[in-house]
Ligand SMILES: NC(=O)C1=CN([C@@H]2O[C@H](COP(=O)(O)OP(=O)(O)OC[C@H]3O[C@@H](n4cnc5c(N)ncnc54)[C@H](O)[C@@H]3O)[C@@H](O)[C@H]2O)C=CC1
């Protein structure tokens with residue numbers, strides 16, 4: 001589902017990489033194109049049409065570009081591209097959003113932080129994706145005391161917190177065994193409950209060291225000393241913001257992939273960034289985040305960590321060759337297009 005803006009350019013490269021890596025392997029993938037976001041609104045009058053809903057439910061995995069474009073900003077909210085993205089996440093129950101942020105050594109100087117602060121960085125943000133203020137009812141704009149008032153609702157029940165907590169504890173068990181739960185428990189009741197549930201779960205994962213941090217401090221610590229973190233677990237809105245922030249530790253938002261998983265093993269894979277209308281159609285978008293999301297697709301939806309690693313190694317090789325899109329351009333490197341990065345990754349797969 002390419003979506004809008006740079007979506008078609010970057011998914012084209014990721015699909016080429018996927019096709020190349022499965023060629024000659026014992027995995028067969030069949031691909032179907034789907035409409036979502038503004039592209040779906042133009043064709044079907046809805047950002048998440050029924051046909052897309054069916055395709056999503058039938059697929060083992062969805063690879064998505066991005067949605068949104070200023071031309072849709074005047075539409076009624078339920079028709080806007082972003083609602084299509086929220087709708088597919090809700091439809092598939094994709095509550096667990098994994099956003100790994102790591103700094104590849106070739107990009108040590110591309111990060112906006114000093115190399116010693118970020119070198120070797122490898123953190124995982126586990127973001128709750130189907131609850132919180134993005135979905136809470138009631139919501140809207142109403143008339144109160146003679147003026148318009150916008151309102152949104154944030155709620156989380158214990159079950160929602162527990163299931164994302166388990167994903168995060170299990171991820172931490174497989175990594176550095178440190179989990180930081182980020183909330184705003186000094187102000188919000190949703191966060192108070194969040195912290196209580198995380199503390200309760202901790203007893204079941206004695207090998208994981210659980211800590212808590214308020215989100216404002218976490219935003220500061222992420223740029224002060226990001227390597228203090230191993231796994232971060234947080235709610236939808238905080239995770240959205242903190243993961244964009246963490247992407248800059250990796251050199252560019254164009255480097256940050258994501259996997260969104262449900263309880264049945266289905267997944268949706270997309271870069272963490274948006275549709276970048278400011279650079280759409282110019283062939284300059286970095287496709288690495290989408291290509292790395294395709295690697296996550298093979299790992300999580302098809303159990304093929306071996307093929308995922310081949311893609312990840314090919315991305316490292318391309319960076320080591322000095323090929324760069326403008327967002328990660330450094331002195332002495334060669335600036336190339338979106339398509340050239342995709343082709344270089346295919347060539348580096350070593351089929
Ligand atoms: N998952 C999704 O589909 C998301 C959609 N959006 C939508 O995208 C549209 C634009 O939103 P923005 O706030 O501008 O966020 P954005 O992530 O699209 O862009 C922010 C900045 O990062 C740059 N950028 C993003 N991806 C890049 C890439 N692969 N290579 C190089 N540079 C890249 C853009 O050029 C821009 O300067 C809006 O309609 C928004 O609602 C925003 C975030 C996520």
Ligand SMILES: CC(C)CC(=O)C(=O)O
Pocket residue numbers: 082085086134240272
């Ligand atoms: C429509 C937004 C919630 C998308 C976004 O910013 C994200 O998921 O990172």
Ligand SMILES: [Mg+2]
Pocket residue numbers: 240241244272
């Ligand atoms: Mg976001």
